[in-house]
Amino acid sequence: MSSGEVEARTGDGVDQSKESGGVKSGADDQHRNSGGFSTRLHPLGWVALAVLVGAVLGSLVGTDFLIGNLLWWHWLVLVGTVLLSTSTAAMDVIRRFLERIPDFTGAIAWRLAWMVFFIQLFNVVTRYTNNWFERDILFGQSTSLAWMTFSLLFLLGVNYGVKAGVNPRIDFWWAEFKPQTKAWLDFVLHCLLFLPFLFMGARLLIRYAGVSLGQRRDGSWPEGWRVWETWEQATDADQLPVGPIQAFIFVGFCLWGLQILAEVIKNGFVMMGRADLADVEESDAPLRVE
Numbered sequence: 430m431s432s433g434e435v436e437a438r439t440g441d442g443v444d445q446s447k448e449s450g451g452v453k454s455g456a457d458d459q460h461r462n463s464g465g466f467s468t469r470l471h472p473l474g475w476v477a478l479a480v481l482v483g484a485v486l487g488s489l490v491g492t493d494f495l496i497g498n499l500l501w502w503h504w505l506v507l508v509g510t511v512l513l514s515t516s517t518a519a520m521d522v523i524r525r526f527l528e529r530i531p532d533f534t535g536a537i538a539w540r541l542a543w544m545v546f547f548i549q550l551f552n553v554v555t556r557y558t559n560n561w562f563e564r565d566i567l568f569g570q571s572t573s574l575a576w577m578t579f580s581l582l583f584l585l586g587v588n589y590g591v592k593a594g595v596n597p598r599i600d601f602w603w604a605e606f607k608p609q610t611k612a613w614l615d616f617v618l619h620c621l622l623f624l625p626f627l628f629m630g631a632r633l634l635i636r637y638a639g640v641s642l643g644q645r646r647d648g649s650w651p652e653g654w655r656v657w658e659t660w661e662q663a664t665d666a667d668q669l670p671v672g673p674i675q676a677f678i679f680v681g682f683c684l685w686g687l688q689i690l691a692e693v694i695k696n697g698f699v700m701m702g703r704a705d706l707a708d709v710e711e712s713d714a715p716l717r718v719e
Contacts, residue, residue: 470511470514471515471520471694474511481511484497484503521694523691527687527690527691527694530684530687531588535586537585541582545575545578548574551571552575555571570669577669580677585684587684588688591685608709611699612696613696613700616700619692619693620693624690624693627685627686628686631683631686634678634682638676638677638680640661641671641676643659643672
């Protein structure tokens with residue numbers, strides 16, 4: 430057999446293998462795209478669907494629990510979640526939008542850290558100059574400003590910490606799990622424990638935030654434009670009003686919950702075999718176990 434015939438046959442074999450590989454790849458893509466509803470629905474959609482079924486049963490049976498007394502916007506959120514979960518592209522857009530929020534709040538938190546440093550430095554320096562003015566505390570407001578700034582730093586930075594994965598874990602076996610096992614574990618715990626806790630906390634804190642800003646017990650607000658006069662005041666003299674920072678606890682819980690929702694969406698992508706949409710970054714740093 431001549432070398433020309435060998436090359437021709439070899440070329441034909443390569444072309445046939447490419448064609449068969451292309452057909453196989455196309456078949457895989459067609460199988461993936463033609464999957465059933467159960468394979469195309471994001472796991473978060475199944476959770477919302479289960480809550481919807483529970484809400485319908487609770488409404489029919491009658492119960493004092495929230496599951497049987499949902500408001501109209503609760504139903505709207507649950508139905509919208511199920512519908513959006515049928516599209517991976519839509520869920521990916523939502524995840525990317527939610528993960529931009531901690532980037533913004535994290536940048537503010539870094540600047541607040543410097544503010545805490547300089548405010549505390551001012552407080553330390555003035556301790557040695559108070560004798561010149563015959564006072565124990567020269568500016569009492571600076572003391573409250575320091576702890577309020579630190580509290581604001583924490584409330585704005587907790588969602589950034591969740592996104593960056595700097596929170597310590599107590600389950601040291603977690604580091605040895607496969608990515609899908611990690612995703613299943615985080616998804617289940619977030620949906621069963623974390624998100625319900627944050628939702629209940631936000632429900633309680635929204636009323637607390639209103640009272641801190643001057644809302645009356647009957648739900649009405651004081652008249653007039655000097656709103657700062659209705660804020661909850663500190664118990665110590667020469668201190669800043671504590672109403673705004675107390676009300677911001679509700680905002681911190683909401684930011685925290687939104688980032689946990691983004692984590693749930695990412696874990697759901699990994700569970701579906703779409704880790705490319707999860708943007709999971711592997712860290713070389715050792716796992717913190719406390």
